[in-house]
Amino acid sequence: MSASRIGFSAPSNIALIKYWGKGLDQTPKNASLSFSLKNSVTKTYLDYQEKIKGEPQFNFSFEGKSERSFHPKIEKLFQYAFELYPHLKGYSYKIESENTFPHSTGIASSASSMAALSLCLTTLAKNLNEPLVADHFTASASYLARLGSGSAGRSVYGGFTLWGTHEQVAGSNNKYAIDINASIHPELKKLGDTILIVSSEAKSLSSSDGHKLMNENPYAVTRFLQANLLISEMMGALKSGDMEKLGLLIEKEALGLHALMMLSQPPHILLKPNSLKLIELIQTFRRESKLPLYFTIDAGPNIHLIYPLGLKAKVEAFIQERCLPYLEKGFYIHDEIGEGPTCL
Ligand code: DP6
Numbered sequence: 531m532s533a534s535r536i537g538f539s540a541p542s543n544i545a546l547i548k549y550w551g552k553g554l555d556q557t558p559k560n561a562s563l564s565f566s567l568k569n570s571v572t573k574t575y576l577d578y579q580e581k582i583k584g585e586p587q588f589n590f591s592f593e594g595k596s597e598r599s600f601h602p603k604i605e606k607l608f609q610y611a612f613e614l615y616p617h618l619k620g621y622s623y624k625i626e627s628e629n630t631f632p633h634s635t636g637i638a639s640s641a642s643s644m645a646a647l648s649l650c651l652t653t654l655a656k657n658l659n660e661p662l663v664a665d666h667f668t669a670s671a672s673y674l675a676r677l678g679s680g681s682a683g684r685s686v687y688g689g690f691t692l693w694g695t696h697e698q699v700a701g702s703n704n705k706y707a708i709d710i711n712a713s714i715h716p717e718l719k720k721l722g723d724t725i726l727i728v729s730s731e732a733k734s735l736s737s738s739d740g741h742k743l744m745n746e747n748p749y750a751v752t753r754f755l756q757a758n759l760l761i762s763e764m765m766g767a768l769k770s771g772d773m774e775k776l777g778l779l780i781e782k783e784a785l786g787l788h789a790l791m792m793l794s795q796p797p798h799i800l801l802k803p804n805s806l807k808l809i810e811l812i813q814t815f816r817r818e819s820k821l822p823l824y825f826t827i828d829a830g831p832n833i834h835l836i837y838p839l840g841l842k843a844k845v846e847a848f849i850q851e852r853c854l855p856y857l858e859k860g861f862y863i864h865d866e867i868g869e870g871p872t873c874l
Pocket of ligand 1: 544545547548550556562638640679680681682699737738741794830843
């Protein structure tokens with residue numbers, strides 16, 4: 531085989547029940563549940579060429595520039611890929627990647643980028659007739675992606691995804707994420723996620739360090755049990771189409787995650803004063819308007835508004851009328867549930 535190219539676009543995702551705490555080999559301490567986004571994607575092209583001798587090499591550029599800070603994660607992903615699929619060691623690689631969304635906005639770029647590259651590498655492994663690590667292609671791509679970054683394992687599907695063993699979800703496991711769209715009420719398959727940017731400064735706590743803090747957190751065992759209970763309740767709401775129940779669970783989970791960070795050693799407060807102001811505004815708006823507008827928050831200060839997509843115009847008006855003073859440069863990003871990766 532001579533030089534050739536594989537390309538994939540993969541979405542970021544937003545977790546409604548979060549993965550926060552892990553064991554060896556990216557094994558999550560509790561199941562997590564997310565949906566993939568539509569507009570926030572990474573596009574990656576993998577050029578590969580057979581090499582005659584020596585170690586496999588790769589050359590990586592992000593948005594046209596050689597981005598050294600991304601190398602460790604990519605190198606780690608390649609190491610895992612070589613272990614799973616030894617034939618991949620016979621090639622040299624050039625990777626070109628770009629995001630459709632800005633950095634440090636609360637949209638997980640490691641999820642979309644690791645998923646896109648894993649889809650490319652798993653395609654190559656399949657083309658080289660390597661036996662895949664799971665029983666179908668997408669699960670195998672998810673397996674590799676989660677070794678690169680846990681949340682990336684969920685980004686190989688569209689719509690709703692679950693990763694981690696959960697006794698009430700058939701097929702769920704710690705090795706790869708599964709598609710749970712068959713269990714979702716049609717009305718909840720069209721949700722908006724509008725990200726209110728409170729700060730675009732680099733995160734003061736990386737996810738990797740955050741996961742480590744859970745090893746010593748005195749509330750960890752309770753948290754892991756609680757997250758799995760929340761998933762049981764959430765699966766019920768998702769199945770019956772109960773937006774109110776879903777929304778309240780989403781908020782409980784997001785605030786619980788931040789409470790855990792405050793209870794870590796050392797404690798971390800990742801919310802900013804404006805994050806709290808926005809939470810208050812959202813809850814007041816919901817009470818006054820009776821509209822189902824809820825929030826979730828990842829490990830940072832930015833607020834994800836979650837709502838039925840039909841409310842988008844009303845959400846836009848709410849942001850314009852009440853939220854702008856609390857946003858960095860008035861910045862927000864509209865996104866929504868997306869259909870998942872595409873082959874480029
Ligand atoms: C708060 O997947 O970024 O976004 O496996 O160390 O790469 P690593 O962590 P990562 O953690 C995600 C944390 C989170 C919650 C979530 O997306 O489930």
